[in-house]
Amino acid sequence: MKCFSHSTVDAVGICKSCGRGLCRECVAEVGLGCSCRGRCEADVATLNDLVERGRTAYQKTSATFFRSGIFVTMLGTIFGLVGWIGIRGGSRAPWSYFLLLIGLIFACWGISHFVSARKMSQK
Ligand SMILES: [Zn+2]
Numbered sequence: 001m002k003c004f005s006h007s008t009v010d011a012v013g014i015c016k017s018c019g020r021g022l023c024r025e026c027v028a029e030v031g032l033g034c035s036c037r038g039r040c041e042a043d044v045a046t047l048n049d050l051v052e053r054g055r056t057a058y059q060k061t062s063a064t065f066f067r068s069g070i071f072v073t074m075l076g077t078i079f080g081l082v083g084w085i086g087i088r089g090g091s092r093a094p095w096s097y098f099l100l101l102i103g104l105i106f107a108c109w110g111i112s113h114f115v116s117a118r119k120m121s122q123k
């Protein structure tokens with residue numbers, strides 16, 4: 001590939017914004033990417049910024065899932081325990097079974113949150 005502006009010179013990089021070939025004279029490094037010197041620097045900087053922001057948002061989502069996972073699992077444990085104690089205490093009231101069931105659902109829900117959080121942080 002040749003430089004866009006200097007058709008006899010080999011390109012050393014490709015502009016991240018417009019995709020043109022750039023020789024040593026025309027290339028500008030912006031963060032992890034190359035850009036046309038004096039033309040696309042701002043665009044590439046914006047692109048890099050977006051990528052960076054997307055990455056932190058991803059981590060934030062994972063942390064949020066983890067936190068809500070803890071919360072939901074705790075809630076499930078409390079519901080389940082209250083139901084379990086009710087049943088063990090000889091109460092045949094339907095609410096005990098209902099609470100135990102709710103507790104189980106919450107626990108499963110919490111575990112699914114943990115799994116999602118793990119999957120996200122691994123990527
Ligand atoms: Zn460019």
Ligand SMILES: [Zn+2]
Binds near residue numbers: 003005023024025026
């Ligand atoms: Zn050039």
